[in-house]
Amino acid sequence: MYIACGETELARVVFDEIRRPNVFLWNAMIRSYSWNGPADRAIELYHRMRECGVRPDKFTFPFVLKACSGLSVIGEGKAIHDHARSVGLDSDIYVSTALVDMYAKCGCLADCYDVFDKMPERDVVAWNAMIAGFSLSGFYEEMFDLVVGMQRDGKALNSSTVVALLPAIGQRKGLHHGKSIHGYSLRRGFNEGCVLVGTALLDMYGKCECLDYARRVFDLLDIKNEVTWSAMIGAFVFCNRMEEAIEMFDRMAFVENLNPTPTILGSVLRACSSLSNICRGKRIHGFSIKFGFDFNMVVGNSLISLYSKGGHIDEAIKFFDGMASRDTISYSAIISGCVQNGDAEEALSLFRKMQSYDIEPDIATMVNIIPACSQLAALQLGRSSHCYVIIRGFAFETPIVNALIDMYSKCGKVNLAREVFDRKEDKDIVSWNAMISGYGIHGHGLEAISMFLDLQKTALKPDYVTFICLLSACSHSGLVTEGKLWFHRMTQEFNIVPRMEHFICMVDMLGRGGLLDEAFDFTREMPFQPDVHVWGALLSACRIHGNIRLGVLVSEKIQNLGPEGTENFVLLSNLYSAAGKWDEAACVRIVQKYKGFKKSPGCSWIVVKGTVHGFVGGDRSHPQFVEIYKALENLLQKMKKLGYWADTSFVFQDVEEEEKEQALLCHSEKLAIAYGILNLGTEQPIFVTKNLRVCGDCHTAIKFITKVTNREITVRDANRFHHFKNGVCSCSDFW
Template sequence: MITGASSFPSFCFGSRILKQKHVDLKFLLPNFIITRRSLWSSSPPATSSPRFSAELIPTSVAPRSLLPSVSPSSISHCQIIHSWIIKSGKYGGFGFVGDRLVATYAKFGRLDYALNLFEEIPHKDLVSWNSMISVFSQRGSLRDNLNILRRMRSEVGLGFNEVTLVSILPACAAAQALDAGECIHGYAVKTGFCIETKVVNSLINMYGKCGSVDAACRLFQAMPLKTLVSWNTMVMIHAQSGFVEGAIDLFNSMRRASIKPDRVTIMTLLQSCADLAAERTAKAIHGCIMNSGFNSDVAIATALIIAYAKSGGLDAFHDVFHELKNPDMIAWTAMLAGYATHGHGKETITIFNLMVKEGLEPDHVTFTHVLSACSHSGLVVEGKKYFEVMSNVYGVEPRVDHYSCMVDLLGRSGLLEEALELIQSMPIKPNAAVWGALLGACRIHNNIELGKEVAERLFESDPLDPRNYIILSNMYSAAGLWADASRIRALMKDRGLKKSPGCSFIEHGNKVHRFVVDDRSHPESEKIHARLEELIEKMRRIGFVPKTEFVLHNVDEEVKEGMINKHSEKLAIAFGLLVKGEGMPIMITKNLRICGDCHSAAKFMSLIENRIIVIRDSKRFHHFANGLCSCGDYW
């Protein structure tokens, strides 16, 4: 039997550990003595010294009992335990301890130590190999993981078990290595591990992260026993893959299956509700939060505030915030962001002042929301004030985002020259967002000359962003400069750039309905188009004139009217009028900025139908009521 470290001449890494100085063990011994008192063969050695070394650990203590009883908090602490294990002469008989040390070294970021120790473990069992696979997986090192798997098979002839598969699949997911993941899947099928729920959950996650959501769905549907982890994984991969409607559908299926959601489910779903402005689903999740006892969780409450704010529920997110006993900085910031997005500049400033009064120190994110609120509300004087006090009073130096907000504020107010001067005086290099804010202002105020100059800068600094080309092309089209507009669009085509298609979303009947321009795919398509035509005819009778200048094609006026009347927002509003009860607000989300004609049409529709219509576009909220918009036509 091996009895000492001298029996391991190849343990050069262990030798280096032994040569290191003794480190104070005062942090280790109290917990060790309390939890393992029965393991001492005799009373602890008496000492008057306040310092302890590895020799003070009794040699009769089994190494496998030492590591669970102490939690090393640094590399040096880990090395103390390591050196004692070697000196105890019990290193070779307890592979478990070596595995724990490998994991601990890796935890503290010393992969070199972990690798050296792993290579010097004399009798590596499957647990040892799995420990190293787990280490590489946590670091996202797929190549090293695959090498370990190869060595397992070729050097020692070990097969994989459930832990091996669950450990390596996250590395495939992180690297988006679908081919490697499919090979692991094939092995799992061949060896019968696909009956293990944990393995299937890991496979679902891998396929989802690799973009193969259909494969993940097939695995999920075939599971005989779907755990909460299975449901959470499916919800998460749908949300992260952009299939937000699917995530919400899964949540509804969970409820029908009597699966109680946990914190992970709720946080993921609230983000999905925020993305699609699904207020009804947010309210259902709010009910789950109350029933599950998560109402005191500040992080969940903050996510709920954001979901309500992005779903148009101003009163709801205000109530959630005021139910918090001790809102933190993130919760206050969520409130600021909510009011800013809705264009409530004065309310945003009020919240800011309350936050400061509560003793919280505003940071750069806080001021970004305050300046954004001023921009959306046309509060030029207030915006300038807070831009100055952020550095003079609170010591927050302006960043690019703050300059972008100020350029947007000045530009929207028609102060284009002042906005340009601000850019030119910036102590930091302006980025595409800053120049893009000025280009947007040039579009609003039809300043083609300055717009052309700014666009050229953007084409050089950010040549792959199609939005800049579209804005300049739209400016040319609105001015009747069709040749210039065609030239810009041809440039887009040459560079392989495409405009994102506009689409609008509306929630109804536990489902999110999606519309694109002239959409005929909806089951109620005929009724929707008929309702829209009826609505447009009523609007014309009271003076509505389509703004055909927003049709960016050189075609006849009649054709322009036909094109603009079938925009996705209008179809979504018509659908909302068909399915929503009398007097119920209509909430719509648009992935792009609302066009001027749809903005004008929504005001008329709100007047004719005596209905509140809320549209959240890519920049802000528009609340239409009685023929007016909350933005004051300032967007």
């Protein structure tokens, strides 16, 4: 009675009071734990039954084997198999079918097939267990071979067979097979009143991206449970129809008054995340708290992604820290969020914490960690990550390869990026784009064009991103004529409609090349209204070439668009300051402050012995700041002897020349370089990363520093790489 009412523990109290329970009572308790949980107690009770001298029968083994499959404890399952064999029950059809099911669900298909092959007779349940096992493990062709074998054995497919087949068909996007199974189900009448078949069908159609068919199946179902709603909402999310996914959730929750499951909440949170709808996401978060699912792993991981992608990284970290348990997906989500929000140091810290808890990083984790190394230009950590993915067998996975190409390029080792690229045989378009971009940021425009020509020899077609990378490479290398040519060919030969990003590249390229009037005319001839980024690229060029007249005009265009953004205020202010128009510069800064835009301080990083050291302009917080400033003063004296003179036009305050020179000496990249000189061996090159564009004075000074110290220095700024050696920079003073 207690078991029938679902009160397993009360049944156990009664059971424990029975002095000598017979096999029927043992089976009843084992079955209850197997079906209702906790499953480990079913196994525990099975062992106690044997200790009490009660011989298991043909019903005992299926019950306890179900518990083993639910827990995926293959060791226990094999031991129970041995016991069944020792008592001569392993060939019983019920026991054999349970063994097939257990091995299949644990992924031991060889053992599964061995048991199945030795069965003296096989019923539909045994065939279904085999088919479900091969479906679960993704053996598509073998699964259909079993279906053919089942029919040859005179067994007709039933609704359970159909439900077992459809998930694999959906995963393989086998729409033709899916429609055939659907037709068979209709002829056999499985769809009528069978919510399991209907749910499996709409899930299959969703994964095959036939959303209209999925919706038709859903609407025709008389009975819909939570799994059905979950499948339909999941189908909308899978097909990137996020608004409709949220509408379906609202209908389920507020019209049908059904309680959401963790899977449903996870799906609708992904929809909110994709739409950057934080407000709606917070309401769903409230739902999850109301129903007690806020710390469910699926819901928790989706909430981390929601807050991270919405820029609320502090909330994401706070939620992550409060989770009772975390898995690989949890760590991957928070690491990805930190990288997306520019906090690579926190991402690496979380990665180390993940490893300290013996949680194995997977491909998704490494795809996020490698870009964190890129952000910090932490080559040593990047190489360690590369070693790790080789050891784990991920090294030739396409997303990993693409991340490694990008990482080596952004860590100043474009030659290593090319080696990784060349080793990958089945490259996708992202691989080619990453390599073209890598050459571009290093100023190797001709190599980028050569790479693009090689791409055309493959079966792949360039996409709009390819041309962004190509035009950007032409811009960084001063290849104005080539850039114009490829912009024209992009539309005429490749039929790619230019996007805003392409126009930004063109304006940037023309502006850097000094063709300011042509760049201005180009913006006015665009087929749509230029955005703030297009005008910002032209304003930056006006600052480089000192064209105040055009700079003021462009600034007015930017202010009319709004929001202006901090960078454009800074550019205009610096433009006035460089021309000695201090009052106008002050007015711009006042407006900037009034509108709430704060200037980002110049920051530079250098990695020494695996530790990232950060500096800001005028920084005196570093433990070695006294030695750093002394080293800079010594360098300054030696540089002056070689002809260096501080370019004070890059100090945008109205102060005395001596103060300007001192201010220039304290720029963040110079502090980082001085620290590197003090702490790295004389033969070691220095690599510095900066968050802003390197100023003209620092660029000149670093060339002199390479002469004084006789060492190579690489600086990666916000725009590109600068490789300094023997008083010369790889950019040829064009950046």
